[in-house]
Amino acid sequence: MVSRDYTFFAGVPDSTFGPAYNALTSNPHLTYIPATREDSALGVASAAYFSGKKGAVVMQNSGLGNVINPLTSFSLMYEIPILLIIGWRGFGGHGSDAPEHWIMGEKTPSFLELLDIPYAVLDTELHHEKIDELLQSIEIQQKPGALLVPPGVFN
């Protein structure tokens, strides 16, 4: 993300990110604001666009429900680019991971599709072209985009 000029982050942690989360929050070249809720993180990070910078929200997919209103009546309405980096708990749906993640684990991509939010799924090979394509859509379409991070990508 740093190599792609993302410097302003806000979020609520997720274990899916593993050590990458700590690397992000302790990087002195970045700003990371530890928000109390994902909607607040979205509001904070969106300020980046108004400063000519790039902002991202770091969150667990359980928090998707908390960002639907700011997505529909702020980000998508004003057309403000923002990257959502979303840890994918419950990947694999019912039976995988703890019960509270089963429903959202199955429906995470559907929520994004419902809102016409482009997304890419990060894999262990960290395919750069997929990431770059997503980041380009965010900038060109001036709307949110999501990078879904399934378990095991960051060890």
Place this chain on the structure above:
Amino acid sequence: MSCVKETDAVISTTGMISRELFYHQDRLGNFYMIGSMGLLSSFGLGLAKLHPHRKFFVLDGDGSALMSMGTMALVAAEKPRNFIHIVLDNESYESTGAQPTISRSVPIGEIAQASGYASTASVKSCAELAVELERCLVKDGPHCILIKVGIEPIPNIPRITYSPNEIRDRFRSFLMENTDG
């Protein structure tokens, strides 16, 4: 608004507060948050962090402030010196039919103080407000000023005539002019 310098930004919450700001004092440095009740203070925090040399006047309502109490704690924790949180408390959700909020029994100003805002004040008149604002302008924030206000609607108050994209572009140009890094 007379305390607001040309380079300062004023952002306002959903409903009548934004409409009244637009009606009374539209300016390039205003941002009208026409949706997303409760999001204003988060947006203001991000802006304040990125533009440390400008002041940000965050015109919130009691309903919006109550909805975003977690953000009040975050603002206090992040200590943005240039953040002035003004809560216009009419104890109601005016735009949806003036239903009461719980702010008549929940002291929002005290919540800001307990969270750790640099200063908080409750005022009941324009004169008191003027005194408080003068004080806030010369000390580091974040500040919270709670003002008990009336619910008298402005007859025929217009809706904001700018489109969301226009609001965005105008504000973004304003902030990026003479950028302070």
